[in-house]
Structures are given as C-alpha cells and as structure tokens.
Amino acid sequence: MGLLEGKVAIVTGAGSGVGKEHSFLLASEGASVIINDLGDSAEQTASEIRDLGGIAVSHSGNVAEWNTGEELVEKAKNEFGDLHILINNAGILRDAMSFSMTEKEFDEVISVHLKGHFVCARAAAVYWRNQSKEGKTTARRMVHTTSESGLFGGPAQSNYASAKGGILTLSLTLGRELSKYGVTTNVVAPRARTGLTDYIQSMAAPEDKGAFDVYDPANVSPFVVWLCTEDAQEINGQAFIVGGSGVWWMRSWSHINHIKLDNQRWTIDEINARKGELFSGEDTGVPAFAAPKFG
Numbered sequence: 001m002g003l004l005e006g007k008v009a010i011v012t013g014a015g016s017g018v019g020k021e022h023s024f025l026l027a028s029e030g031a032s033v034i035i036n037d038l039g040d041s042a043e044q045t046a047s048e049i050r051d052l053g054g055i056a057v058s059h060s061g062n063v064a065e066w067n068t069g070e071e072l073v074e075k076a077k078n079e080f081g082d083l084h085i086l087i088n089n090a091g092i093l094r095d096a097m098s099f100s101m102t103e104k105e106f107d108e109v110i111s112v113h114l115k116g117h118f119v120c121a122r123a124a125a126v127y128w129r130n131q132s133k134e135g136k137t138t139a140r141r142m143v144h145t146t147s148e149s150g151l152f153g154g155p156a157q158s159n160y161a162s163a164k165g166g167i168l169t170l171s172l173t174l175g176r177e178l179s180k181y182g183v184t185t186n187v188v189a190p191r192a193r194t195g196l197t198d199y200i201q202s203m204a205a206p207e208d209k210g211a212f213d214v215y216d217p218a219n220v221s222p223f224v225v226w227l228c229t230e231d232a233q234e235i236n237g238q239a240f241i242v243g244g245s246g247v248w249w250m251r252s253w254s255h256i257n258h259i260k261l262d263n264q265r266w267t268i269d270e271i272n273a274r275k276g277e278l279f280s281g282e283d284t285g286v287p288a289f290a291a292p293k294f295g
C-alpha cells in the first residue's frame, strides 16, 4: 500500500520538469493527482500516469489567473471528493539585469510565480478552512517552490528572485494563518536539469549511463512527497534546498546586533556615533551567496 493512498493532490506546472516527477511519485504512492500546466502538456503527463496504472486527470490553465485556483480545487472535489495536497511549482524565467529588464519581463515572472502560488494557495485555504469548520479535520499539505535566487538573490533575476523570495514569506504567512486548520506549508528550492536550466553545461547528464545523475529532476521528488506524508506533520513553515543526494534545511533573516535609547527618538548624529556598536565586527557588504555545495 502506498504512503498516500486515498489522498488527492494538485501539482501546478506538472507538464514537464520537476512538477512532472513530483506527480509520478505522488501517483505511485497512491495519490490521485490533478495535473495542471499550460496547453496539452498537462494531459500528456496525466495520460502517462494512467498508462502506468496511476490515477490522474489534467487541467489546462494559467496559474496567474484567479479562477485557475478555484477550478483546480473544484476539479479535486468533483473528480476525487476532496483535496489534501497542493504542490505549487509552475514557473518561468525572463532573465535580464535590473537596468535592462522590461516591465513585461518583471510583471510576467511576478505573476506566474508569486501570484500563481497565492492564487492556488488561497483557493485551497478557503476549502480547507470550510472543511475544518464542518469538523472534517485531516492532514493538509502545501509545498511551494522557491529557488536559491530567492534565498540569496541572483544577478539578472530581480524579477525571479523577488518572486521566489516572496514565496518564502508567503509560506511563512500561510503557516501562521492555516496551521489551526491542519495545514502545513513548506518551501523547496530544487536543483535539477529541466527546461529552465538545460542551458547550464555543468548540469548535463553524466556520460557514463551507470553513474548517478545528480541533476535528474526525479531526485527532488522523494523529499517533496515525504513532506506530504503523515510522518512530516510537525514540519511547518520551513525551507529546503533539494537536489542530487542532498537535502539542506535553510533559515535566514535572524537578528544580529541591537542598539536602543531609553524611550526617545534617535538623531542622525547619535546613530552615526553608535554605528560601530550596531555593526560591531560584522561584514556590512552584500551577504555572500551562501549556497551549499554538492558533495
């Protein structure tokens, strides 16, 4: 018996790449999966899952549109009678340095990633809150998709890094709002060779067919699917980098130093006089890109 027998999952952007792999693993663990993507690729993934004996239906639609979230939740209810898991994954890149980026490039990326995550999360939250109020309490899961660009900032990605950083705080906010309804919400930054990254030479498949393929997108899915199981009930509001053989638990924006007056407003001169205390011995430049190394 699979770990997710009887569970119903939505995966956005599951027509290819990481989302497609998440869908295959969810289905192989017994979940019924609603596969969302633009165009025909959603149905392609769903039919491949059905050919393997899994349960899947497709939904073709843009996650940046408000009604897509509602349609996906309705589809889960109508086809499979409930919804337990939402994996927000759909994404695009429109890279350019900030000084060259167009309004269209900025808006498209914010829409698909940040709004697209919120649209689906909101629709699921409405349904799960109502279910909880009716006394139907069962484990519910959201897993969102960020990026190392969102964790650390990334040159030529002010649109993407902002959206992916927003997704990290969106997840924290959802965690604070929805845990009382049995929902956990976590974020994963994948490392994988997909349509988004296949231009990166270092991520190419190994020539030796027997060697471990570090950047196979399927390497990301076991941790994402584990987050959806009963065993991960206590994991909430967390962020991870996942790829190859590694899982890194991430945390950021912690308090470093503190200066304070006694119930009065600072003057600029006073701040300047005590800046050494606030920044004592710390590096005040742009923080290093502290991504963990494979191996």
Ligand SMILES: NC(=O)c1ccc[n+]([C@@H]2O[C@H](COP(=O)([O-])OP(=O)(O)OC[C@H]3O[C@@H](n4cnc5c(N)ncnc54)[C@H](O)[C@@H]3O)[C@@H](O)[C@H]2O)c1
Pocket (backbone or CB within 6 Å): 012, 013, 014, 015, 016, 017, 018, 019, 036, 037, 038, 041, 061, 062, 063, 064, 089, 090, 091, 092, 112, 116, 145, 146, 147, 148, 189, 190, 191, 192, 193, 194, 195, 196, 197, 217
């Ligand atoms: N591959 C990596 O190393 C990597 C690194 C960091 C983050 N990510 C993130 O992982 C997620 C999956 O990307 P991937 O690498 O599998 O790339 P991918 O291009 O293979 O998959 C993204 C999918 O999202 C779909 N999509 C795009 N816009 C959509 C929309 N508006 N509505 C519905 N579907 C839409 C695409 O059609 C595509 O099938 C993305 O959020 C991406 O930013 C990937």
